[in-house]
Amino acid sequence: MVASQDAKAFGELIRRHQSQVRNFLRKLARDETLADDLAQDCFLHVWDKIHTYSGSGSFIGWVLKVAYTTFLQSKRKSKRYHEILEQAGHETDRAPVAIQNAPETELDLDTLLAALNEQERVIMIFSYACGLSHREISEATDLPAGTVKSIIHRAKERIRTQFEIENHQYG
Amino acid sequence: MKSKIINMADKTSDAVDRLLASAFDAPPIADDGFSDGIISKIRRRIWVNRLALPVAILVGVAFALKPALQLINALLPLLNVMPVELASVPMQFMPQIQLIVMGGMAFAAGITLLKMLEET
Numbered sequence: 525m526v527a528s529q530d531a532k533a534f535g536e537l538i539r540r541h542q543s544q545v546r547n548f549l550r551k552l553a554r555d556e557t558l559a560d561d562l563a564q565d566c567f568l569h570v571w572d573k574i575h576t577y578s579g580s581g582s583f584i585g586w587v588l589k590v591a592y593t594t595f596l597q598s599k600r601k602s603k604r605y606h607e608i609l610e611q612a613g614h615e616t617d618r619a620p621v622a623i624q625n626a627p628e629t630e631l632d633l634d635t636l637l638a639a640l641n642e643q644e645r646v647i648m649i650f651s652y653a654c655g656l657s658h659r660e661i662s663e664a665t666d667l668p669a670g671t672v673k674s675i676i677h678r679a680k681e682r683i684r685t686q687f688e689i690e691n692h693q694y695g
Numbered sequence: 696m697k698s699k700i701i702n703m704a705d706k707t708s709d710a711v712d713r714l715l716a717s718a719f720d721a722p723p724i725a726d727d728g729f730s731d732g733i734i735s736k737i738r739r740r741i742w743v744n745r746l747a748l749p750v751a752i753l754v755g756v757a758f759a760l761k762p763a764l765q766l767i768n769a770l771l772p773l774l775n776v777m778p779v780e781l782a783s784v785p786m787q788f789m790p791q792i793q794l795i796v797m798g799g800m801a802f803a804a805g806i807t808l809l810k811m812l813e814e815t
Contacts (some may be wrong), residue, residue: 542730543725653721
């Protein structure tokens with residue numbers, strides 16, 4: 525139904541998946557407004573490319589892959605924009621925008637994510653925030669499933685070491 | 696002793712899992728018109744795509760009409776220079792040519808109309 529470019533059915537799909545996509549992008553971008561703009565772009569890309577969805581994997585996995593690609597494209601554009609500004613001699617404000625009035629769990633998440641490198645962060649968000657399987661993450665990031673598994677393991681070890689989880693209240 | 700170490704490792708792994716699960720846990724985000732905004736953008740885009748070809752044709756015709764008429768006007772005197780037998784050949788086929796052109800245009804318009812009805 526959606527493949528035949530039915531806007532009404534597509535609206536239903538957006539309603540069903542918007543929360544997960546926006547949550548994913550908010551965690552990646554750390555800026556709610558930017559994340560929502562990216563989510564909008566993501567769904568427009570999904571609309572344009574829906575005919576390429578083979579139906580082999582989960583639909584949300586495929587949508588999150590599009591969301592991740594949209595995020596990377598925006599990041600590249602932003603990087604290029606900052607480079608041009610720097611070349612032009614302007615000062616750039618590259619500090620990430622903090623989420624105001626964020627609940628305590630968000631602050632904990634910031635601390636945890638700060639301990640990880642970019643690749644680990646993305647994969648942990650896919651795994652823990654979106655609940656994707658290793659295979660789905662592998663499809664979304666174009667990494668082998670074994671590599672995904674080892675990155676998750678490495679990230680968990682890093683968190684365990686850095687935050688001394690053995691002595692932590694969770695341990 | 697060994698099993699105790701393994702259990703400790705498992706317990707540590709579970710603790711990290713629990714910590715991550717609680718840190719990543721987020722309430723669902725309310726739609727609040729988000730999907731409607733995207734759908735209205737998509738609908739606008741569909742209309743733009745639908746109108747793009749007819750508008751492009753109209754603009755093309757508007758631009759090409761004047762030079763085309765000038766070209767025809769410039770070529771018309773050549774008919775007087777041509778031998779009568781040769782000049783009468785296209786005139787013989789003129790009714791058929793007009794019919795073919797009109798038929799082609801009606802066919803193209805019909806296909807465009809059907810496509811628009813199908814997409815609506």
